[in-house]
Each structure stands twice: as C-alpha cells, then as structure tokens.
Amino acid sequence: MRPKPAWTPTEIRAARNEPLMIAGDCVAATFEDLRSGHGRTFFLDLRTGKTSAATPPIPGGHKAIDGNRGFLIGAQGYGPLRTTRWTAEGTRANSWPSHGSLTIGADGTTSIVEMENQLPSRSKFRRLEPDGTLSSGPDLPGYHTAPAAVDETGTTVYWRDGQLTSVDTKLRSLPLAGLPGSGITSRILILDNGLVALTLDKDLHLVRTPLAPLAPSAWPCADHNLQGNPVSVTT
Missing domain, CATH: 2.120.10.30 (TolB, C-terminal domain)
Structure with missing residues (x-):
C-alpha cells in the first residue's frame, strides 16, 4: 500500500499577487490550494532545473528576498504565525514568531x-x-x-x-x-x-x-x- 502524499491539494494554482523570486542560482515559486488556503514554495536550481527543496504546506504569508542568497517565507493562519529564512540550497535557517x-x-x-x-x-x-x-x-x-x-x-x-x-x-x-x-x-x-x-x-x-x-x-x-x-x- 502506497503512503498517502503529504500534500493533496484539490484545486492548485500559482500564487496570485506574489512575485517569482530569484536569488543567485535559485528561484522560489509558490503554489497554493484554493480550498484549504495552504501552499508550498518550491526552490529550483536555475542551472539544472531541478527542485532542491520545498516548504511544508503552510498558510499563505508575506515573502521577501533577504539579500544574502536566501528567502524569507511567512505563514499566517490556522495557528501558525511565523517567518522562516530558507537558504538558496533549500535548508531552513532562522525562524521568528512573527508575520x-x-x-x-x-x-x-x-x-x-x-x-x-x-x-x-x-x-x-x-x-x-x-x-x-x-x-x-x-x-x-x-x-x-x-x-x-x-x-x-x-x-x-x-x-x-x-x-x-x-x-x-x-x-x-x-x-x-x-x-x-x-x-x-x-x-x-x-x-x-x-x-x-x-x-x-x-x-x-x-x-x-x-x-x-x-x-x-x-x-x-x-x-x-x-x-x-x-x-x-x-x-
């Protein structure tokens, strides 16, 4: 029996009103599920086109490029209230209880x-x-x-x-x-x-x-x- 996928969106789209963010050789693209309000940001290597990492499913939030080849990804709703820094390699660094x-x-x-x-x-x-x-x-x-x-x-x-x-x-x-x-x-x-x-x-x-x-x-x-x-x- 196959394990159930961690994220099973029913109506997915590219996140509206959000930029496609590029820092160095990494691009961060966000997709969201219309029904749940949750989404994921995927980090892709521009040199290979491969996905290096992705955030877990989280409620939508504000985002930014931090100027040090990293991305700030915010989450708000259903309990979470935080902003997390992700590196261009797709690893989590600092996290703050604010959004x-x-x-x-x-x-x-x-x-x-x-x-x-x-x-x-x-x-x-x-x-x-x-x-x-x-x-x-x-x-x-x-x-x-x-x-x-x-x-x-x-x-x-x-x-x-x-x-x-x-x-x-x-x-x-x-x-x-x-x-x-x-x-x-x-x-x-x-x-x-x-x-x-x-x-x-x-x-x-x-x-x-x-x-x-x-x-x-x-x-x-x-x-x-x-x-x-x-x-x-x-x-």
Missing part, C-alpha cells in the same frame, strides 16, 4: 509590520534580529496594512488604521498623514523627493514626506522595487 509586511534596509536590517487574524490587535512594528529574536517598536492598532517601504536611511513607512506612519532606526514612530480607508490598499512606494504613493479604495494618494529615496536593498518594498516583477537579486 507581516517585510522590508530590508540598505544595511540588511529586516523590519516587519505585523499582521495576524485577531482583533483587538496585538500586532507591533518589529525588527527580525539575526539570532532569531524580535525587537519591538510601536503598537499597531486596527487590522488592514498597506505593504511597507523603507528609505535609504532605514526609516520605514506604512499605512494602517487610517494613518500613514514612519518608524525610524531607533523604533520611534512619527504620524505623517491621516488617510481614511476601508483597508483595500496597494503596496507603498517612495518616489522622488520623499513623495509617498499608495492607493486606498482605488484612489491614488501622493503624500509629501521628509523621507529619503527608496533604499538600494534586496527588498525595500513589496515586490522588490519600483518596477515589481520580475524579482531578481544576484549575489
């Missing part, structure tokens, strides 16, 4: 605007430390979040609970503008001269801020950069 929108600064600092399915919110702005611990910043009221962006000085900007907010390298928050919305948002981009762009409920908002230009890093905003796909970092 949300990820940004990576020019110096490699990784920040996360937490997101979990719980109200009232317990979420915070956090930093993912190299040793697997978390550094905590301001509380995050409300529920919906626009994927954040980080400027070249390490200051992160995000929208949450009707407020555009920045957090600097010392985890100090600064309200930038009140922007009411239902939570249907785009990612955030930092354009020239500190101009922050995002959409809320299909309306485009352009807000002048004191922010510096977008960080020249592996993952300064959702989908890697101003252009979005394709997402590729060679290191």
Whole structure:
C-alpha cells in the first residue's frame, strides 16, 4: 500500500499577487490550494532545473528576498504565525514568531509590520534580529496594512488604521498623514523627493514626506522595487 502524499491539494494554482523570486542560482515559486488556503514554495536550481527543496504546506504569508542568497517565507493562519529564512540550497535557517509586511534596509536590517487574524490587535512594528529574536517598536492598532517601504536611511513607512506612519532606526514612530480607508490598499512606494504613493479604495494618494529615496536593498518594498516583477537579486 502506497503512503498517502503529504500534500493533496484539490484545486492548485500559482500564487496570485506574489512575485517569482530569484536569488543567485535559485528561484522560489509558490503554489497554493484554493480550498484549504495552504501552499508550498518550491526552490529550483536555475542551472539544472531541478527542485532542491520545498516548504511544508503552510498558510499563505508575506515573502521577501533577504539579500544574502536566501528567502524569507511567512505563514499566517490556522495557528501558525511565523517567518522562516530558507537558504538558496533549500535548508531552513532562522525562524521568528512573527508575520507581516517585510522590508530590508540598505544595511540588511529586516523590519516587519505585523499582521495576524485577531482583533483587538496585538500586532507591533518589529525588527527580525539575526539570532532569531524580535525587537519591538510601536503598537499597531486596527487590522488592514498597506505593504511597507523603507528609505535609504532605514526609516520605514506604512499605512494602517487610517494613518500613514514612519518608524525610524531607533523604533520611534512619527504620524505623517491621516488617510481614511476601508483597508483595500496597494503596496507603498517612495518616489522622488520623499513623495509617498499608495492607493486606498482605488484612489491614488501622493503624500509629501521628509523621507529619503527608496533604499538600494534586496527588498525595500513589496515586490522588490519600483518596477515589481520580475524579482531578481544576484549575489
């Protein structure tokens, strides 16, 4: 009798609204089961075309390239709330008990605007430390979040609970503008001269801020950069 497969999706598709991520000679491609909400990220060697590893079936979450030939894979729902670093060789490295929108600064600092399915919110702005611990910043009221962006000085900007907010390298928050919305948002981009762009409920908002230009890093905003796909970092 053959063993039952570990993952038996009934209606599979390539994950929507997610980039195909490439770091070095490795490509990370995510597929999800529509009925269960679980998915797997497969790591393929671009030189051979072979699959080197895959994540276990996990609920969907935010992802990023970490700039060191690795990938950050988030999971949220059905209990799990975590972000795990996978190397280009397909091995698990650090894991943090947090999930949300990820940004990576020019110096490699990784920040996360937490997101979990719980109200009232317990979420915070956090930093993912190299040793697997978390550094905590301001509380995050409300529920919906626009994927954040980080400027070249390490200051992160995000929208949450009707407020555009920045957090600097010392985890100090600064309200930038009140922007009411239902939570249907785009990612955030930092354009020239500190101009922050995002959409809320299909309306485009352009807000002048004191922010510096977008960080020249592996993952300064959702989908890697101003252009979005394709997402590729060679290191």
